[in-house]
Amino acid sequence: MPPSIESAEKHLESTPCHPQTPALGNLPEDPHTPTTTPTQGRWARLIHALAWTPPWCRWDEQSPPKFGLPLNFLFAFAGTFTVANLYYSHPILDELAQFFDVSQERASLIPTCSQAGYAIGIIFLCPLGDIVRRRHFMVWLTFITTTLWIGLCITSSFNVFLCLNFLTSVTTVTPQIMLPLVGDLVPPARRATALSIVSSGLVLGLLFARLLSGIIAAYSSWRNIYWLALGLQYLIVLLIWTFMPDYPPVNTNVSYLKILVTIATYFVSSPVLIQATLMGFFLSATFTSFWTTLTFLLSGTPYYFSTVQISLFSLAGLTPMILGPFYSRFVIDKYAQHFSILITLTMMVTGICIGAYTGTFFVAGPVLQAAFQDFGLQMTQIANRTAIFRVAPKARSRVNTAYMIGAFCGQLMGTAVGNRVYSERGWILTGSVNIVFVGVAYLILLARGPMETGWVGWTGGFPVRRVES
Secondary structure, rough: HHHHHHHHHHHHHOOOOOOOOOOHOOOOOOOOOOOOOOHHHHHHHHHHHHHHHOOOOOHOOOOOOOOOOOHHHHHHHHOOOOOOOOOOOHHHHHHHHOOOOOOOHHOOOOHHHHHHHHHHHHHOHHHHOOOOOHHHHHHHHHHHHHHHHHHHHHOOOOOHHHHHHHHHHHHHHHHHHHHHHHHOOHHHHHHHHHHHHHHHHHHHHHHHHHHHHHHHHHHOOOOOHHHHHHHHHHHHHHHHEEEOOOOOOOOOOOOOOHHHHHHHHHHOOOOHHHHHHHHHHHHHEEEEEEEHHHHHHHOOOOOOOOOHHHHHHHHHHHHHHHHHHHHHHHHHHOHHHHHHHHHHHHHHHHHHHHHHHOOOOOHHHHHHHHHHHHHHHHHHHHHHHHHHOOOOOHHHHHHHHHHHHHHHHHHHHHHHHHHHHHHHHHHHOOOOOOOOHHHHHHHHHHOOOOOOOOOEEEOOOOOOOOOOO
């Protein structure tokens, strides 16, 4: 471990992981929430209700709650219908362009703004997961997102729609708070499996958003998908409030400014994190480039598919959702990071080659590309997370933030580059650029071995079985 990380870890170790507080489960009410009086009005009562923790969710140091399958599935469910907010617009970009009377290129700013807002939220909100009570944090973020979402359901201004897409995406970061929490609570030998269950929820969110958005827009107003999303978001607020335990913060005396500074420290001092982040950057670019331009390919010559037909392509996303936990359990949890990633990168490049060079005349090409590419990307991210969560155990939210900064900058680049290359040169060259991106990820992976402690090299060889550090 580099010296700067060791210094940071020694400093953090002086902070107790769990504050020495009474057993909250025995108290008549949550002592950490404010009290209100009848004269304080509706907003005060709402704030008090959201901040109050039911007795069965309060932290009891003598009998801490277990992170079992029910909570794992709750996180997956919440991740599904939270991350879906970023993708409802993808299958209906043509509909949105017509409704707001703008060009296709201008309509493509909607997913771009969503991804940009998500990146901002990851940078400035997710690191707080290392110092705040994550139950309250997730409840409030979801409630704010849902309240802002009302504007998307009613506005008729394209500029307002863009602005609200950006703002709701900033607060749609609860999945990136859940993932480091899973890393905190699950033993290393099962960490990839638990992360894969939550990540499968994120994949299902992509599937749900694309599928239902296209179907609902085809048979009714496109606004109805946004109304449905509004109801689902309020349901998530209720479920988290009712069932999520109030886990104490990992650190209690680290300031917000300091956690932002330490993100930069990890970014420049950890070879493992840098390697994973650079791979995430280029691989995420292939994801958004493919799904954004696929809508334009299928809606034009030679297919002229309807919105419903385009949305059905999202069913290919079932591949990582169904097979992901099994791959994580029997490959990522057991074998070295490089071994599992070499397999998934090969799957990605195979799928992209098939889709890029047959997609203009053979509709099965994009279907196979979606299945192989989505599975390869999701499993690569799981393998990378299991590696980076070992970098700084008491700063997993910050380490995850650093990784996701790279991934979502890659998504922004993929959307921008994909749209530009497709509009100027077409589908085949767009796919060729994605192949180059995966090739760069191969080089980044092979530049540094799994046992290497420096920036470049293969010291220690290449053990196939996983070695815990």
